[in-house]
Amino acid sequence: MVRDILRKYGIRGGNHDQHFLVDEHMLDRIVNAADIQPDEVILEIGAGIGNLTERLMVHAKKVIAIERDPALVDVLMNRFGGTEKLEIIHADVLDVDFPKFDKVVSNLPYSISSEITFRLLKHEFSLGILMYQYEFAERMVARANSGDYSRLSVNTHYFADASIIMKVPRGAFSPPPEVLSAVVKLVPRPSTFKVLDEKYFLEFVTAVFGQRRKKMRNSIIRNKQLLGIPDMREFINELPEEMLGKRPENLEPAEFAYLANLLYRHKQGI
Ligand SMILES: C[S@@+](CC[C@H](N)C(=O)[O-])C[C@H]1O[C@@H](n2cnc3c(N)ncnc32)[C@H](O)[C@@H]1O
Numbered sequence: 098m099v100r101d102i103l104r105k106y107g108i109r110g111g112n113h114d115q116h117f118l119v120d121e122h123m124l125d126r127i128v129n130a131a132d133i134q135p136d137e138v139i140l141e142i143g144a145g146i147g148n149l150t151e152r153l154m155v156h157a158k159k160v161i162a163i164e165r166d167p168a169l170v171d172v173l174m175n176r177f178g179g180t181e182k183l184e185i186i187h188a189d190v191l192d193v194d195f196p197k198f199d200k201v202v203s204n205l206p207y208s209i210s211s212e213i214t215f216r217l218l219k220h221e222f223s224l225g226i227l228m229y230q231y232e233f234a235e236r237m238v239a240r241a242n243s244g245d246y247s248r249l250s251v252n253t254h255y256f257a258d259a260s261i262i263m264k265v266p267r268g269a270f271s272p273p274p275e276v277l278s279a280v281v282k283l284v285p286r287p288s289t290f291k292v293l294d295e296k297y298f299l300e301f302v303t304a305v306f307g308q309r310r311k312k313m314r315n316s317i318i319r320n321k322q323l324l325g326i327p328d329m330r331e332f333i334n335e336l337p338e339e340m341l342g343k344r345p346e347n348l349e350p351a352e353f354a355y356l357a358n359l360l361y362r363h364k365q366g367i
Contacts, residue, residue, distance in 0.1 A: 128156065135156070138159045141160055147172065257286060260281070314342065
């Protein structure tokens, strides 16, 4: 029982995003959703006391577990030290380059979900099964014309198919977090629309969502320096009026790409 492990090692959690998943059924469902094959390397970010880790190790060739808290690293070493199937990286995940892995399965530290997710999306892997705060998960999978649609939604849609596969109640954790949680299935794939320059496209999306209440026309003009187009006031009229009249939350990901490509071509003189 996961609660017994917490008790044995005197781990209380509560601080530093430490909410341990004690619902064994949920843990099993997460591992099943990952459909781990015997030749696969799994990355786990924030391994905690190893409740998920031990289940991942049953199926995988190897698990690479990143954990920042030295007390929890000691628990992991004590429980699994010497097991060749597990590599423990004692570090802040934001300070390490991700190793090569096939799938990422994690109950993430919620306060850094955003940084981790943007980094993961640029990494090569075949599947992610990731626990997030429910509101964050909703923003990841949101479609245009909804209040949850954001820079995160467009980025996620650009890199991957994302869906919420489980809603997780507070009581599934010890100690219970203040928020509901959700497990997201992330399947990276090539973009479904053409982007001439990925960095420019992502910067464009970030810039215009920085002013999500403004119409695209105003937002683009305001960001002319960042977009590298000082003569924007003349050029803007060459962009499609129906897109300029919308707010970022009403633009489809492919429409962001269309605009970014036109702006990029002009900037590069191509
Ligand atoms: C929500 S708990 C999940 C623990 C365990 N995997 C589970 O499912 O119960 C998040 C874990 O991430 C760790 N953590 C928090 N911030 C971290 C960081 N910046 N880098 C690495 N680990 C971190 C915490 O110490 C904690 O063990």
